[in-house]
Amino acid sequence: MVVAVNLCRGYMFSSVAGLNSKYVSTDGNDLSSTGCKVSSVSVPSTPRSEGEILQSTNLKSFSFSDLKMATRNFRPDSVLGEGGFGSVFKGWIDEQSFCATKPGTGIVIAVKRLNQDSFQGHKEWLAEVNYLGKFYHPHLVKLIGYCLEDEHRLLVYEFMAQGSLENHLFRRGSYFQPLSWNLRMKVALGAAKGLAFLHSAEIQVIYRDFKTSNILLDSKYNTKLSDFGLAKDGPTGDNSHVSTRVMGTYGYAAPEYIATVMSIALELFC
Template sequence: MGVGTSAERRNENSRDEERTGGRKRSGCWIRLCVPPSSSRSKVDNALSCGAPARASEGEAKNDVTQDQPVRQIVPCGTATSNAEKSSPSTIVADGLKVAFQLRKFTYSELKYATRNFRPECLLGEGGFGRVYKGWIEDSGAAPVRPGTRLTVAVKTLNHDGHQGHKEWVAEVNFLGNLQHPNLVKLIGYCIEDNQRQLVYEFMPRGSLEHHLFRKSVPLPWSIRMKIALGAARGLAFLHEEAERPVIYRDFKTSNVLLDADYNAKLSDFGLARDGPEGDKTHVSTRVMGTYGYAAPEYVMTGHLTSKSDVYSFGVVLLELMTGRRSMDKNRPVGEHNLVEWARPLLKQKQGFHSLMDPKLGGNISMKGAQKVTQLARYCLSKDPKNRPLMSQVVEVLKPLPNLNDMASSSSLYQSLQAQRAGRLAYPSGSQSMKPHCSFAWNGQQAARSLSCGPHGHASPYRPQASPYRQSPRSSAAK
């Protein structure tokens, strides 16, 4: 590791001594000479389970329409501006601005904390590299015996992978300087020679994606609503409460992690961008993200706003309601894209019955299901101005985890279940067995493209008088 002036070297030595001997930290700056990496892609699931490999930077902008995520490296100047304002005492190193509350680890310390990165400690693997379980001191960097003191997740950069130093820097700059109960806590980092590691709080229940789509036991309705509320609070903080607005840009189930009590926390800030301020209405970027979650106006124009995150939140709401993935090629034709399949049902008065995850049976709140269906409809509006602010989403979701008006005791639910059972008993489509309700059970209405051009069909789902259109925030938050 290269060093700057002699004064800088003395200051670095004092910090190293502070880490081991408890000496008081200094407030000066240190310049580290770090060789950048050319690798440029995204880790899908940071702390819990594995993920598909990311597409390379060489893939074109239109690749967002393929069934795979695409990434862009966040420019250091943009990614760090929020950190500059929120934490004035930082270390500058090749675009890296590290808050002093972060712990600095050596590679040997992390190697010992994870038992030499042994397979038994492996939590998962993604585009960034592998994530290991480790144990460290409560307030220091020294490793301890397994099962004692503080349990952490150590994410280590794979130099043969798709994510490189610049994206590692972006993760430190955002998570290291933004603190909220619904954001995963970044505890520390290691930058030593060509080693790059990040140390996070350990999230024992893994990702929302794992619970929704991989576990055989379904998440109860109240837990799903609790997770939605926590994730909404995290986004509301980024958009409206942080010193400068932040656009998360990669909100999806695999990036929502859960603690022991199913409190949701946002992870993986490699795609995050500082939001527009002042008279600016958007941030212009190359289109990057995960297909199935990206807002249509962002896909078409590259104009990124906080309302792009609101759209992604609407997609995750649908996943929570239906138990379906945002994109699933294994489903019948017309049902591959969750949003396109669900749109006709979202505008039906009783359409939420067909949207509910069948694994839940009747164990859902009738009032809650109606509310969250309406909320998803507004979040997924094709006109960003009709989408709510995340603070408004939080207010709608607050009472939903505690509602107990179960659908199983509803006569309407029982009637609809009987109709559905009758239809399944007559697959030929006998007229005598067709349901008399106004919405389609099979969801096979003509799908509309999320990225249709100006000559496409006008959206029938845009409300005439959206309760969210009159925004209390300035245009910078839209």
């Protein structure tokens, strides 16, 4: 409940310059449906030296050509948002076969494509796959699958129709309306539950990027945490990590974390 109150006090009324927006719904045109090659193998065909995808993950392995078709060749009007990782595109796939389908058919997905010039890279991509691949919780965004092919690094998520909390708090327009107090409390409580789940896991997870642009909302304003590229296993017992590389967004980071001390308690800072 402490996190829920902090979200209302801090995130509902404060803005930090430079935050990246996510998942703004847009409409698209037709795409001819074609065959696809999708497998459910856990280990990619081109693993990197930084590590492999966990064997325990239950994710779909997509080919780059399949995701290219699903997003209509990554057309500009399919862009949902952009961030440090790269761009996020809207796409459509069949719910059973996971093959690309025409817009308006099948299920809607969000495809995050790593920009080759991004300051984030394979390490963050791999962290996202491994954490979201092994965890399932109603307040964590669902990762459907990934693409690891040559230089291409992509992630396939469930589509969050209402976009990010940041957009609803700090943008105005016909699509983004101010949230009622009841909705704000619902969003705050959902975010708190997602964070509590990570902190209470058998091996605690330090999220390290808890901010409004990473809090996504579905069509019913249910809250789901996203973007686990900076997540890290927490310390054991009463110990704390010493972080040699401060990551995340400074405006949301606790002073102790900036001073290189890292623990789950610091994520309650507001």
